[in-house]
Amino acid sequence: MSDYFPYTPRPHQEEFIGLIDDAVRKGENVIIEAPTGFGKTISVLAGVLPYAKSLGYKVLYLARTHKQMDRVIEELKAINAIKPVSGVEMRSRKELCLHSYILNFAPDAYNAMVVCRNLKELKRCPYYENVKKKKEEFEEVARGFLTSPPLPVELLRYAENLEFCPYELVRKVAQRADVIVASYLYMISPGIRDNFMSYFDLDFSDLIVIFDEAHNLPDQAIGALSDRLSIRSVELAIREAEEYNEPEIANFLSVFHRGVSELLAIKFENYKLEEVPILPESIFEHVMDTLSINPRYLVRFLEDMVEVGDAIREDRIKRNKPPRSYVGRVGEFLLLWLALSGREDYLFMASRNNGFYLELVALDPAKALEPLKNVRSAIFMSGTLTPMEAFADVMGIEGRMKKFPRMVKSENALVLVAKDVSTRGNERSVETYRKMAEYIVEAAKLIPKNVGVFTASYEVLEGLLSVNLPLRIEDETGKRVFVEKRGSSSRDNDLLVGAFKAAAREEGGVLLGVMGGRNSEGQDYSGDEMNGAVLVGIPYSRPTPRVEAQVRYFEKKFLNKGRYYGYYLPAHRKLAQAAGRVHRGKDEKGAVVILDYRASWGNIKRDLPDWMVDSMRVVDLRRMSLYLRRFWRG
Secondary structure: OOOOOOOOOOOOHHHHHHHHHHHHHHOOOEEEEOOOOOOHHHHHHHHHHHHHHHHOOEEEEEEOOHHHHHHHHHHHHHHHOOOOOOEEEOOOOOOOOOOHHHHHHOOOHHHHHHHHHHHHHOOOOHHHHHHHHOHHHHHHHHHHHOOOOOOHHHHHHHHHHHOOOHHHHHHHHHHHOOEEEEEOHHHHOHHHHHHHHHHOOOOHHHEEEEEOOHHHHHHHHHHHHOEEEEHHHHHHHHHHHHHOOOHHHHHHHHHHHHHHHHHHHHHOOOOOOOEEEOOHHHHOHHHHHHHOOOHHHHHHHHHHHHHHHHHHHHHHHHOOOOOOOHHHHHHHHHHHHHHHOOOOOEEEEEEEOOOEEEEEEEOOHHHHHHHHHHOOEEEEEEOOOOOHHHHHHHHOOOOEEEEOOOOOOHHHEEEEEEOOOOOOHHHOOHHHHHHHHHHHHHHHHHOOOOEEEEEOOHHHHHHHHHOOHHHHHHHHHOOEEEEOOOOOOHHHHHHHHHHHHHHHHOOOEEEEEEOOOHHHHOOOOOHHHHOEEEEEOOOOOOOOHHHHHHHHHHHHHOOOOHHHHHHHHHHHHHHHHHHHHHOOOOOOOEEEEEOOHHHHOHHHHOOOOHHHHHOEEEEOHHHHHHHHHHHHHO
């Protein structure tokens, strides 16, 4: 057993640790599927640390959410109690900043980075200046955190008391830490990755990289490689150019805006369309013809816009105004658009959603991992990677694959599939939603304490709300209902989920949300916090231009597998992830009700975990009630 494992091992954990240890010693990649509650985080750390520590490799542990990242630090604390190990959690500048200007005016991580750079250059950040003035004390504090892995809140509090920049303190600790915990973006976003590797003077061969909850990687990689620009930003850039006496830029943008507006008017002549593919060169045709400019001059002009944008941001900081520059943002986006023109792995499109947008949509998530081919080892792990060969194909990974057996005892799992409802497009109706509501209310009555209800989409959730589902649940079960809000902040969502979990200590609660969302994948529910889940439909994406483009791209790359990889499999994984919320350990009972008869079809079952398939029963409303009564009585 590894010297870095602080607990009594559960079944198969020693095998897991041995597999990881052997792979990193041989410089191999590993794809692992292990069930919820297995203890993957502590096991993978115990597997990589002996070799990494002995030869000085840096372990980069990547996760999707802050909660998952915090959990890694907690496990490092447990390891450190028996064997010295150092680690630190990287967050964005905005989350690790004490400067009032950034806290008040920087709306996101990108703007915080730009403002931070300018504040340091202008010597207007006292926290950064203290890092230089009190260098010895700063380095002593950093050495102290190397003796015990800190949570971000602990480090932030310490930095505030000493008036040091928390972000610089984290980076100082990270330089010598054994483990750096961070967001996926540190390896899949080209700009963030380049800055990270450059700052720490790292070569990819210095790294052992761990991707936790790796089933999220395809979507996260697509998002990291994609970009979009609102037409409203172009309008604001025109005003900004006029305000800063840049007539050439203002004229260029005015002509560009006129041309794009005419193009979009034609493309969206059908008012029902939400997105349409466009030729990449079409957005520049009007401005190039009107102003008689050639492609080479266009590139130089856009580069000048980016430089002007930097100067505008610096000026706004000096005047204590929000540090934005629409001129710079438009220049950056259009330069990227030009650079990617002609690439088959991108879709160029226009969309509308409370305004019009130009979008660069990446189609190949594997491109995000190409630079990682030179790392010592990359480890990808999740509870839902079946079939692992498909995941390896889509992400372009070569390496070992291992699937660990389920932990859920057969008597503790029940999966029921309703045979008379579905969310297939032509079957959605008020009558269908009413019938689904009957299933949900009955399940909420019979499943003790807390129940999660996760729908295929927000459209389906709205359908259930339209038949007064929350009121029926509260009236007929006495349980409180909590409804996930689309676009709510992390803080508001955490408060909602916290109140839902607290309801388990009273009469119980019902959480209404969507599959593929943060509450059906990124949350842990233990004990009575989620004894059952009702999954409403199969979360297939609508056949939008971007979905169809990815299917076509995958079809070229993986012959006869395009629709499976690009359309079916992602939905089946979301279904399995949502179902997995009910089991955090082998002794926890959990019931899953799927309100879509398609879940019993063979082509879907082959992508579901063994525990779901083995305990699956097809039922009507009456038989569902009988099964649930018997299950919870036993």
